[in-house]
Amino acid sequence: AQTVTQSQPEMSVQEAETVTLSCTYDTSESDYYLFWYKQPPSRQMILVIRQEAYKQQNATENRFSVNFQKAAKSFSLKISDSQLGDAAMYFCAYRSQLTGTASKLTFGTGTRLQVML
Amino acid sequence: GAVVSQHPSRVICKSGTSVKIECRSLDFQATTMFWYRQFPKQSLMLMATSNEGSKATYEQGVEKDKFLINHASLTLSTLTVTSAHPEDSSFYICSALYVGPYNEWQFFGPGTRLTVL
Numbered sequence: 001a002q003t004v005t006q007s008q009p010e011m012s013v014q015e016a017e018t019v020t021l022s023c024t025y026d027t028s029e030s031d032y033y034l035f036w037y038k039q040p041p042s043r044q045m046i047l048v049i050r051q052e053a054y055k056q057q058n059a060t061e062n063r064f065s066v067n068f069q070k071a072a073k074s075f076s077l078k079i080s081d082s083q084l085g086d087a088a089m090y091f092c093a094y095r096s097q098l099t100g101t102a103s104k105l106t107f108g109t110g111t112r113l114q115v116m117l
Numbered sequence: 118g119a120v121v122s123q124h125p126s127r128v129i130c131k132s133g134t135s136v137k138i139e140c141r142s143l144d145f146q147a148t149t150m151f152w153y154r155q156f157p158k159q160s161l162m163l164m165a166t167s168n169e170g171s172k173a174t175y176e177q178g179v180e181k182d183k184f185l186i187n188h189a190s191l192t193l194s195t196l197t198v199t200s201a202h203p204e205d206s207s208f209y210i211c212s213a214l215y216v217g218p219y220n221e222w223q224f225f226g227p228g229t230r231l232t233v234l
Contacts, residue, residue, distance in 0.1 A: 043208060045161075045225035091160060103149065103214055103221050107160045 002027045002094050006108035013082045014116050020067075021077045021111045023092030031097040034068065034075045035105070040088040048090070051075065053097075079113075087115045119145050121213045123226035130201055131234055138196045138229045140211030146191035147213035151223065152184070155208040167194040201233045 003026045013019035025034070036048040051059045051068050058066050063083075067076045079086055092108040120143040130136050140150055148169045153161040165186055166174040173186035183205075185197040194213075198205055208230050212223040 043155075043210075043228045045210065045212075047222070103223065104151070104163055104166065105161075105223060106163075109160045 002029075002032075002096065002106050004092050004094050004106050004108035006092055006111050008111045009109070010112045010114070012114040012116055013079070013086075015084060016081055018078060018080045019082055019113065021079075021090050021092075021113065023075045023077070023108055025073050025075065025092070025094050025108075027073070027094065027096075029096055029098060033095040033097070034066075035093040035095070036064070036066070036075075036077045037091045037093060037107075038086075038088045039091065039110075040085075045091075049077065082115050084115050084117075087113055089113075119143075119213070119215050119222070119224045121211065121224045121226040123209075123211055123229050125229060126227065127230045127232075129232045129234065132202050133200055135197055135199045136201055136231060138198075138209055138211075138231075140194045140196070140213065140226050142192045142213040142215075142224070145213070145215050147194075147215065148191060149214040150188060150194040151212045151214070152186065152194075152196050153210045153212070155210060155228075157208075161210060164196075169194075198231065201231070203233045206231055206233045 005024045032053045034051045038046045038048050049059050049061045049064050063080045065078045089110045091110045093105045122141045124139045150167040152164045155161050164179045167186045167188040169188045175181050188194040210228045212225045215222045
């Protein structure tokens with residue numbers, strides 16, 4: 001079974017600065033998807049960014065970008081120009097591409113991000 | 118993104134009673150929905166995969182008879198917690214799978230906070 005590890009329970013960043021959240025995963029599969037989800041205090045899960053494993057190019061979405069290192073099984077999230085609204089729990093997630101896995105997501109334990117004024 | 122609703126958002130019940138939680142995809146049809154459970158300050162744990170017109174697939178360790186899932190239409194899945202006890206108190210989140218021509222996306226509901234007295 002796949003596992004997703006987030007080794008940073010909490011992180012903090014100054015407003016307008018850059019922060020990187022770490023995620024590693026374990027899998028024997030070659031094709032899969034990786035995601036970063038944000039869960040603000042409202043508890044609504046929001047997709048931040050998604051990466052297909054077969055793509056070498058790192059995904060970017062405005063201020064959010066990833067550093068995907070397939071060989072190292074690492075998938076970090078960089079948030080640039082941090083804003084107060086970025087404060088939330090961030091979850092890294094894995095999804096297999098194997099038939100029969102029904103698109104299930106495996107989540108990491110989360111990193112709580114605080115944004116300081 | 119697509120909208121998924123959950124009802125109720127909060128419910129308080131007495132021990133031994135049953136509680137039904139609804140998950141609806143409002144602007145797309147979903148043959149597959151997922152039910153997660155999230156304890157305070159913890160990650161999302163998949164409980165079961167809800168399949169329209171067929172039986173749900175439960176994750177290991179989840180009691181089928183306690184957590185009844187019914188996916189009777191393409192836009193509605195229900196989770197019934199039967200004979201609820203205080204240890205069932207948790208945050209329950211559903212998601213609906215949107216299948217596009219090239220990709221699949223899981224859209225999450227806002228969650229239901231269950232408190233069993």
